[in-house]
Amino acid sequence: MAEAVKALTIARRRGMTIRVAGESGEGVITAGEMLTWALARAGLWVTTFRTYPAEIKGGPCMFQVRFDRKPLDSPTGPADVLIAFNDEAIALHQESVRPGGVILYDRHDDGSEPEGLRADVTARAVPFGKVALESLQSRLAKNMVALGATYAAMDLPLDSAKEFVARRFASKGESVVSVNVRALELGYELAREQLEGLGRLAELSEVDGATTGAADSGTGRMVISGNQALSIGAIAGGCRYYAGYPITPASDILELMAAQLPAFGGVAVQTEDEMAALASALGASFGGVPSMTATSGPGLSLMVELIGLGVMSELPVVVVDVQRAGPSTGMPTKTEQGDLNLAVYGGHGDAPRIVVAPVSVADCLEVGRRAFQLAGRYQTPVIVLSELVLAQRTESLPVPRGAELLLEPEWGGTGANGKSNGALDGHYRRYVDTEDGISSRPLPGDPAGLHVITGLEHDEYGHPNYEPAMHRRMSEKRRRKLEALQREVEADPRAWVARFGPEGARIGLLGWGSTYGAAREAAALAEQMGIAVQGLWVKMLSPLPTRTVEAFVRGLDVVIVPEVNASGQLARYLEANGIRGRIVPLVKYEGLPFSAEEILARIVEVAKGS
Amino acid sequence: MSTVKSSALPRLQDGVRMTPADYKGIKPIWCPGCGDYGILNALIQVLARNQVDPARLAIVSGIGCSGRFPAFVKSYGFHGVHGRVLPVATGLKLARPDMTVVAVGGDGDGLAIGMGHLPHAIRRNVDITYLLFDNHIYGLTKGQPSPTTEVGHKTHASPFGVSEYPINPLALALVAGATFVARGFSSHTRHLADLIEAALEHRGFSFVQIMTPCVTFYDTYKQWKQQAWELGEDHDPSDFQAALRLATEAEGMPIGIFYRVERPTLMDRLAAGAKDAVRLQSGTRYDREADARQIDALLQRYR
Numbered sequence: 001m002a003e004a005v006k007a008l009t010i011a012r013r014r015g016m017t018i019r020v021a022g023e024s025g026e027g028v029i030t031a032g033e034m035l036t037w038a039l040a041r042a043g044l045w046v047t048t049f050r051t052y053p054a055e056i057k058g059g060p061c062m063f064q065v066r067f068d069r070k071p072l073d074s075p076t077g078p079a080d081v082l083i084a085f086n087d088e089a090i091a092l093h094q095e096s097v098r099p100g101g102v103i104l105y106d107r108h109d110d111g112s113e114p115e116g117l118r119a120d121v122t123a124r125a126v127p128f129g130k131v132a133l134e135s136l137q138s139r140l141a142k143n144m145v146a147l148g149a150t151y152a153a154m155d156l157p158l159d160s161a162k163e164f165v166a167r168r169f170a171s172k173g174e175s176v177v178s179v180n181v182r183a184l185e186l187g188y189e190l191a192r193e194q195l196e197g198l199g200r201l202a203e204l205s206e207v208d209g210a211t212t213g214a215a216d217s218g219t220g221r222m223v224i225s226g227n228q229a230l231s232i233g234a235i236a237g238g239c240r241y242y243a244g245y246p247i248t249p250a251s252d253i254l255e256l257m258a259a260q261l262p263a264f265g266g267v268a269v270q271t272e273d274e275m276a277a278l279a280s281a282l283g284a285s286f287g288g289v290p291s292m293t294a295t296s297g298p299g300l301s302l303m304v305e306l307i308g309l310g311v312m313s314e315l316p317v318v319v320v321d322v323q324r325a326g327p328s329t330g331m332p333t334k335t336e337q338g339d340l341n342l343a344v345y346g347g348h349g350d351a352p353r354i355v356v357a358p359v360s361v362a363d364c365l366e367v368g369r370r371a372f373q374l375a376g377r378y379q380t381p382v383i384v385l386s387e388l389v390l391a392q393r394t395e396s397l398p399v400p401r402g403a404e405l406l407l408e409p410e411w412g413g414t415g416a417n418g419k420s421n422g423a424l425d426g427h428y429r430r431y432v433d434t435e436d437g438i439s440s441r442p443l444p445g446d447p448a449g450l451h452v453i454t455g456l457e458h459d460e461y462g463h464p465n466y467e468p469a470m471h472r473r474m475s476e477k478r479r480r481k482l483e484a485l486q487r488e489v490e491a492d493p494r495a496w497v498a499r500f501g502p503e504g505a506r507i508g509l510l511g512w513g514s515t516y517g518a519a520r521e522a523a524a525l526a527e528q529m530g531i532a533v534q535g536l537w538v539k540m541l542s543p544l545p546t547r548t549v550e551a552f553v554r555g556l557d558v559v560i561v562p563e564v565n566a567s568g569q570l571a572r573y574l575e576a577n578g579i580r581g582r583i584v585p586l587v588k589y590e591g592l593p594f595s596a597e598e599i600l601a602r603i604v605e606v607a608k609g610s
Numbered sequence: 611m612s613t614v615k616s617s618a619l620p621r622l623q624d625g626v627r628m629t630p631a632d633y634k635g636i637k638p639i640w641c642p643g644c645g646d647y648g649i650l651n652a653l654i655q656v657l658a659r660n661q662v663d664p665a666r667l668a669i670v671s672g673i674g675c676s677g678r679f680p681a682f683v684k685s686y687g688f689h690g691v692h693g694r695v696l697p698v699a700t701g702l703k704l705a706r707p708d709m710t711v712v713a714v715g716g717d718g719d720g721l722a723i724g725m726g727h728l729p730h731a732i733r734r735n736v737d738i739t740y741l742l743f744d745n746h747i748y749g750l751t752k753g754q755p756s757p758t759t760e761v762g763h764k765t766h767a768s769p770f771g772v773s774e775y776p777i778n779p780l781a782l783a784l785v786a787g788a789t790f791v792a793r794g795f796s797s798h799t800r801h802l803a804d805l806i807e808a809a810l811e812h813r814g815f816s817f818v819q820i821m822t823p824c825v826t827f828y829d830t831y832k833q834w835k836q837q838a839w840e841l842g843e844d845h846d847p848s849d850f851q852a853a854l855r856l857a858t859e860a861e862g863m864p865i866g867i868f869y870r871v872e873r874p875t876l877m878d879r880l881a882a883g884a885k886d887a888v889r890l891q892s893g894t895r896y897d898r899e900a901d902a903r904q905i906d907a908l909l910q911r912y913r
Contacts (some may be wrong), residue, residue, distance in 0.1 A: 128657030222912035236905055238896070241705050243697075263904050267704045267877075267894060272730040276697035279690065283701030285668065286688050287709065289699065309691050399913065402905030406898060444686040444702075444709050447665040452635070452680045463636060463681065482850030 002336075004580040005604055009597040010078055010098045012528050015068025017077060017152065018204035020143075021093045022085025024053050024061040030168070031083075032063025033394070036145060038160035040223045047361075047517075048394045049075035050595070054333045062094055074517030075393055075522075076595040083146050085128070097121050104149060126194060133185050141183035153195050153243070156190055157271055176385075188276065198249055216590045222399045226364040227389035229397075230320060231256040233368020234292055236402070238376075238409030239318070240266035241284035241291035243277040245299060245463065248332040249388045263524020264424040274299040278306040278319065285315045285452065290372050290409040290445035297339050299354030300383075307381050311351040311478060314439070316411060317374035320383040322391045325591040334591025335388035337513050340569040343383045344542045350475060352482045353544035354378060357385040359516035362393040365477050367539065369407050370495070376410035378481045379441060387564075389593045390514045399555045404423045412441035427451070429460040433473065437480030453598045486543035493548045501527070506605060508556040509535035510549070510583075512570055514519040514593060515562045521596035522603060531607045538570075553581035558606055562586040562599050567606030618811050618837045620666035620710055630658040635682045645822030645831075646675060646743060648796030650682055653712075653741075654802040656810065657683075662710070669712045670699040672719040674750045676743040679714045693724030696731040699738045700876075707877055710810060711738040718748050721757040723778050729786040732815050734876040738871045739816040742779060745824040765827075768811075780857035783817040784850070784869055790816035791853065791869040796823070797831070798865060808867060814875050818866035821863065840867030888908060 013309045018035060022028045027327050029050065040046045044067040053059025061183060078098040084090045084105040092112075107125035108114070128142040136536050144165070151158055165180045176520075193444050219311060224232075229597050231253050234242075242257035257268040268288075270279040274295055281291035296302065300321045321343060325336035354374050358367040375382040397506050430451040432439045442449020452462045457474060459465040469486070489496045498516060499522045501509075509519045520544045523533040531532045536552045538544065553559050559581055561571045568585035573585070588594055617741070623629060633654045640646050657667070669680040673692035680687025681831035686709075690698050720742050722727060731740070747765070748754040752769035758779065762771040783791045789810040794802035802820065811818035821838070823830045841864050846852060853869035 016738075076852055181856075222909060224912045227614060228912065232905065232908060235908075236901075238743065241701065243701060249756075260881070264901060267880060267898075269700075269704065269880075270733075271697065272726055275694055276700075276727055276730070277699035279694035280701030280704070282690070283688065283698035283703075284696075284705035286686075287706035289700045289705035290706070305691055306694065396731075399909050402902035402909065403898070444668050444706060445665055449664075450664060450684060450686060452689060454681075454689035455691050464678075481632055593723075 005601045006272060006597060008390070008529060009525060009600060012525055014070070015066055015072055015488065016081075017064060017066040017079045018083065019062060019064040019079035019093060019096065020082045020083045020085075020146075021060070021062045022090035022143075023088070023400075024055065024059050025057050026085045026337060027140065028061045028063050028085065028553045029253070031143040031147050034161060034164045034168070035150070036065045037164050037393055038156065038280070039065065040161040040221055041163070041320055042156060044069060044396070045071045046223065046394070046396045047075040049389065051592075052279075052333055052393055055330070057312060060088060062093065065074055066583050073520045074596055076518060076593055077597060081150070083150060085142065085207065085270050090114050090117065094121070095255070101135070103587040104146065105402045106146070124195060126190060128187065131190060132183055134251055135186055138179065141179060143405065144180045144183030145187035148184040148189075149191035149195070149566070151560050152191035155378060158184060179181060184311060220398055221396045223394050223396050224361060225252075225392055225394045226358070227252045227392070228256060228323065229361050229364035230358070230368040230391075231260070233365040233405070234372065235260065235264055236405035237369035237372035237407045238290040238364065238411065239292045239372060240264060241281060241289045242266070242268040242293070243271050243278050243280045243291070244293050245274045245283075245295065247270055247296045247299050249324060249391045250294045250296045250320065251320075253320065272591055273473070274302040275306060275365075277304045281317050282306060282310055282313075282315050285317050285411070286444070288412050290318075290376065290411045291314070291320040293319065294322065296324045296332070297342070300339060300342055300346070304342070306352060307383070308349065308351045308466060309455045310381035311347075311353055312455045314379040314441075314458075314478070315381075315453065318371045318375050318381050318384060319381055320386060322386045322388060324388050326521045331591050333388070335514075335593055336589065336591065337385075337569070339385060340512070340541065340565075340573060343385055344573065350479070351481050354382040354482065355379055355385060355544060356382060356496070356540065357513045357541055358390060359513060359537050359539060361390065361393055362397050365397075365400070365405075369405060371409055372400060372409040377438070378485055379412075379466065380478075380481060385513060387514045390439070413443045413446075422426040427461050431458060431460045431461060431474065431477070433477050436484035437477045438484070457559070474524060482543040486545060489540050489543070489545045490547045493545055496538070496540035496545065497548060498537040498539065499535065502532050503534060505532035505534040506508045506557040507531065507533045508552065508559040509533060509540070509603075510552065510559050510561050510570075510574075511535070512538050512541060514600075515564065518594040518596045519562060519599050522599035525596060525600050526603045527608075529604070532605060533603055541573075544573070544577050546579065549574065549577075549579055552570045553579055553583070556581065558582045558588050560584045560599070560606060562588070562589050562594055562602075564593060616812060617659050618710070620663040620708070624662045627660060628664070629705070630654050630656060630890040633657045633664065633684050635680075638682045639678060640675060641826050644675070644681070645796035646797050648802065649741065649743060649822060651805045652794075652796075652799050652806055653683065655803040656807045660807070666708060667710045668702055669704065669710070669714060670695050670873055671713070672701075672715045672724060674716040674719050674748070676714050676716045676719065679877045681867055692720070693719050694727070695719065695724065696727040696740065696750040699740070700734065700736045703736055703738050703879060707737075712810070713740045715736055715740075715742060716749075717742065717744045717746065717756045717779075718757045720780060724755070728782070732783060732788045732817070735787075735789055735814045735873055736876045737814055739806070739812070740818065741806070742817070742819045743822045744779065744819050745822050745828065746776075746830060747824050747828035749824045749827055756844055759828075766787070768856050770803040778857060779819045780868060781854065784854050787815065788817045789871050789873050792817070792867045793821070793865045795821045795834060795861075795863070795865050797835060798838065798840070801840060801865065801909070805865075807866065807867070808870075810846065814873060821865075837863035838865055839863070841868070847887060
């Protein structure tokens, strides 16, 4: 059974996948990024996946780029070509090469062959390292030699690779650029001579429609990572204050914001810890400036008390959690969807907050900008649950227009939320109770709006008040805001759920976050096997649009819930929200994302079994 | 004491006048006789004599007896969580450079749970005033020792006497690089008001340790009244070594400005470092056209 699924996945798989593997420090990531960029420039749609060690130097690392003439859902799955920089890379990654695929590996200087090479793939030794050392006096340039060879084998023009090298190494000087360009050319020539008769790469790319000749120019697209998209989305959504503490895999958000915010009149600071980051973001928010912090799991744990403060004092703020694997410091460079419970429930007392989760790189841009509108409108923290694989994955996307991206964050001030001024006796009723729980929020500087906000339970003025009826009333006010948002989402769920597959299907896939791509691909493959599957990916996790989810589940015989965590956090959350149906959790907790094949295998099992 | 007037404090419009009573917020809930009343009165005096615009004043607090302070002054206020007052104040000031930001917190709030933030707020030299209400005890939790309680002092939580040496907040602020370091005493209200005024007018991080006795759990009135003495003209506040000696070796309890020096603030440095300093402003004034152009330029980097 599993073999049949595998064969089908490979046979029907769209596009082509090249995996570059080696030791950290051998230029694997640079080679992968270059290939990605060059392919995108050549007019192909690309999506990437990488794994790397937590050590600064050393340890195995891998970069995979998948490309096609049409946009792809997921970067994972078997490789058509493996470029291995050393023997360990062959040992670790040759299993991921599809039967009939190609392995290009670095020839040993003594001419010996690596052990245990698979028989059902075409393996060719090319002396990447030797050529680099002999011709360029630097073994480090072997990644460029290997890339040059790949370009030759795929009949890709070298120009785009040269352009990338010129851009990437511009700051390192002319000589570095010319050495790398020369390495590319040597690899290209080498492959022309030595790979003659191989023909596999070109053939593969031909079969899969991935040659570049007929594709469009690709210049209308950019190649961008989830973290970059999220950051740019945040700026477009109005973010003008950013505070963060470095943590993998969220640090590049801090780096991007620090570099870019000043040009937008904003400020970014690196704080002494995560509590300071969120506390200062709340301070900026109080001042009326849309603010954000980004962290990963361990940092979110530290911020939990301040999220409660944001909820209680009704301050908008955006908190990005780029999830990584495991409790404690866990696996900083591995992926997981393990923070749903923390994001939704984390903290003491009842602290209803908004939790959203993008499903793709494009969605990171979209969720990044709309998170500010949500936070501002509902005056509460918004937690954006991203994931390592989304954060680091690069994708080619059409370049949007800046003017179309800009959103009004509605971060308080005169006429905020269209609510009337609650001033009375010179005291402003900052927490005036309303039907939807949303009060007007004057900003410091407004003489008519003087008020004090507090993390203590309080009355409408913000004065501390512990009376039973007051706690009840204010608890309801805070919850009512989320109910208002829930109604808004249910009324038009398109913005906050992603659907795929035919409506009549009896088998369903339900999930959140990055599993979307692999699930969509799995559903498409299942359809080719004659199994109809429909999917629903929920981007608004708190408040959960229960009616929409319920309606989806009710129409199905069985619902598979794939999640990258051990306990099935979404499946349990659905149950806690009263969603009833035949829900089959499908969990993976290896620090790696799902492939379409893995989800397809479960779909097939369920289809046979039910 | 020299009181160099500057235009740093936001003034009320001409024609509007506020009396000290007008600056009062809700009625304080402190124990009768609490030193904190002296601090409140001193601040209100400063506000009234400078006719400070309450709309452009924000008081930020953490948790403890001092935490309620913002509600007792007519201004914008933010009563947050334990120990995080300085980051909140920093974010507010960076976001709103037009606001005068005063952070208040006790010795527990600022020197225990929030201690990690103090040297960082100091080294950033963010333009805020930090009033550290120091009573050498945890008042609101009913009398446990604080980081400034003397060795050997017995409380319910230190039945054999406090085992740890106290922190010296002034020495700490000085070696961390604070540009304004002072100590006041809540019983010397007029002197304290002058200190607070100088601190508010100082451009940069102003650290003011205010000795404020807790009448309920650790009554130090008598002792501190005997120990307090005001620094005179013979102390030069620009002399760092003299300030450090005073903070570590002086007999009794000197009060006044220990150290004062001008240095660029965090916002100055950020503005100087950013290439497009013209637009670095915060306070969120959006310019749709400029922002759209800037986003387009940013997106071009990924082409």
